[in-house]
Amino acid sequence: MSKPIGFFTSYTQGDGSLLESLQEEYGSTFELMTKREKLFLISAIAIQLCDQAPGRCREEIYVVGHQINSSLPQADRQGLIEALTNQVQWGRNLSDTELVPMK
Template identity: 50%
Template sequence: MTKPLGYYTSYTPGDESLLERVQEEYGSAFEKMTKREKLSIVMILASDISARLDDGAVRGEIYTVARMMADQLSPSDQTGVIEAIISQIRWGQNAEPVHHS
């Protein structure tokens, strides 16, 4: 993350929020966290957001695709996939859930 946390969130310096405390502790670009720690936050937040959604179950094939990506892609390509998916979740269109009969 080359831009500060406030670029990506509603955080405003001086707002005394959780994001301000996190930025003070770990830096405006999380530079005081290891890559593993950053990925752990991504995993936990993604799990929380997913649990809050009410748009149907995840198709079994998606778990297979994810496992194949984990097994066959380089860490750099895996990170690229994460970035692409985050961009789609935040700014892009999402497909309607497929319901198999």
């Protein structure tokens, strides 16, 4: 079962925030959005966060992205979104000075 957006964000009921507005319009678990709409929002947010993150991507990461999209089934790609989101939030992230090229 999905958890409400307040579980993942700073939203509290009655705060008058955009998060409250989104919950009122689309439901506490975004159940009133299509899968495509949810994926679009994931993409839009990720692009903006990536643009704001310091550093740059290694060239090989673009290749990895293509491999993921061309080789993995949908369920595994969705699982990777969840895994990567968890790692962005809670995992250790390399700094640009720690990067070691792939072999």
